[in-house]
Amino acid sequence: MGHHRTALRTTAVGAVSATLVAGGVLGLAPTAQAATSGIRFVDIRSADGTVLKANVVTPADTDGTGRHPLIVFPTSWSFPQVEYLAQARRLADSGYIVLTYNVRGFWQSGGEIEVAGPPDVADASTVVDWALAHTAADPRSIGIGGVSYGAGISLLAAAHDPRIKAVAALSGWADLTGSIYSGRTEHVQAAALLDATGTVTGRHSAETRRAFDDFYSADLSKEQDLIAWGKKRSPGTYLDQLNDNGAAVMLANTWGDTIFPPNQYADFYEKLTGPKRLAFRPGDHATAELTGLFGLPNDVWTDTVRWFDHYLRGVDNGIDREQPVRIKSRSTSGYEGYPDWKSVTATTRKVNLAGTTTIRANVNSGADGGIVFLSSILDQIARLPPVASIPLLPRRWAAVWQSQTYARTQQVRGTARLHTTVTPTEESGTLVAYLYDVGPLGLGKLVTNAPYTFHGRTPGEPFGVDLELFSTAYAVPAGHRLALVVDTVDPLYIEHNPTGARLTFSSPPNDPSYVSIPLREQ
Structure with missing residues (x-):
């Protein structure tokens, strides 16, 4: 260290x-x-x-x-x-x-x-x-x-x-x-x-x-x-x-x-x-x-x-009579006004995270949040957020789920939330969740991300994870889809994965896994 x-x-x-x-x-x-x-x-x-x-x-x-x-x-x-x-x-x-x-x-x-x-x-x-x-x-x-x-x-x-x-x-x-x-x-x-x-x-x-x-x-x-x-x-x-x-x-x-x-x-x-x-x-x-x-x-x-x-x-x-919450999307130039923060995220849709997926820890899969300052400045000036080729992400180190292709532009407004079940092989670990806007050729532009670390868990015993991704405002163009990617290493954060650790993500019938995304059609 x-x-x-x-x-x-x-x-x-x-x-x-x-x-x-x-x-x-x-x-x-x-x-x-x-x-x-x-x-x-x-x-x-x-x-x-x-x-x-x-x-x-x-x-x-x-x-x-x-x-x-x-x-x-x-x-x-x-x-x-x-x-x-x-x-x-x-x-x-x-x-x-x-x-x-x-x-x-x-x-x-x-x-x-x-x-x-x-x-x-x-x-x-x-x-x-x-x-x-x-x-x-x-x-x-x-x-x-x-x-x-x-x-x-x-x-x-x-x-x-x-x-x-x-x-x-x-x-x-x-x-x-x-x-x-x-x-x-x-x-x-x-x-x-x-x-x-x-x-x-x-x-x-x-x-x-x-x-x-x-x-x-x-x-x-x-x-x-x-x-x-x-x-x-x-x-x-x-x-x-x-x-x-x-x-x-x-x-x-x-x-x-x-x-x-x-x-x-x-x-x-x-x-x-x-x-x-x-x-x-x-x-x-x-x-x-x-x-x-x-x-x-x-x-x-x-x-x-x-x-x-x-x-x-x-x-x-x-100024006291204007809508008190004002946001500008990363994809457009105008401002939007809302009476409160809850109204920004009023409409949500779930992407189900079906199946069981196991990934190995300790390796950066290629999905990451970028570099402090530089990446978001590029997004601000040139609308160039961090990118990753979603089809080429190695499934050995990254879990990937994707939505359907959207027929109309989707506006992301507010806070996406991940709910899933994790079974670790070690008592400690770190995972990082990323939400990508994926174009027809599979290139994903980062919409948002967030890290999650756990300690004191019993190896082999599943537990629930609820994680808020960082709030954002972004437009997903028609013909694109959203992808949730989870891996274990990101240069922005310190990881707590012991060498050789594995994480298994599952979706039990009585507690399905999903990512809830604040979406509305344009």
């Missing part, structure tokens, strides 16, 4: 350069215009003495006699404090005071990386305190938002600080454990990327370093500690507090987010009781909002500004 982890870190470091280049460009362009944009670079001292590097952008008409709504932006993981300056200037031009700060442990800010732990949550409130004391910020109109790491911290801060009235959480998480450890399976490429970029741009705390190392080790004895560590850092843990505080919450993410998959945001959204909005678009982690950080036109940031305008400034822009 040590060699495996080193290789993953090396790969992930390659992705660091893209992050740093983006951060550098974001840093240079806005700073060059600082003289005309009301930007001040300031130090904010946290409750424990840690110095946070921040910048304040104020409206041009601030004369000390009036109050302005305040928006706080904690930075994304590994990004510098100037990340949001393009959007901050836009917001300041319309009357906001905007304070963006480098989260502790990164770049010039002091302290160590706590992964949205209690010190990070306390820092967000300290930043609000500072703004109220040193700017013309209105204490009755306070918003917070951010991308990725900044989104998670924003949700946690809103749950702990009732002064926050509006949140825009872009590409964030509600359940940290459910994001990078879904199906009890370590999402190793995602973790390695975060680890590598954090190592280059910041300083891990001892607790953070231990959490990463325990995660890589895949040591079952560490599982409960990791779950507790993640739970403390999950907005879902504090859902009741967030609902009691009544902040208006906007959540936005992408279908292909390989760091924080969309399912946990959708589940969290359904449990919010205050004003809320949920949007999903094509792309990978934080790619949907990236162009907006450069000041370019961007749907996510347009929604964010409208959200803050309505709930902090009282602008009657109609």
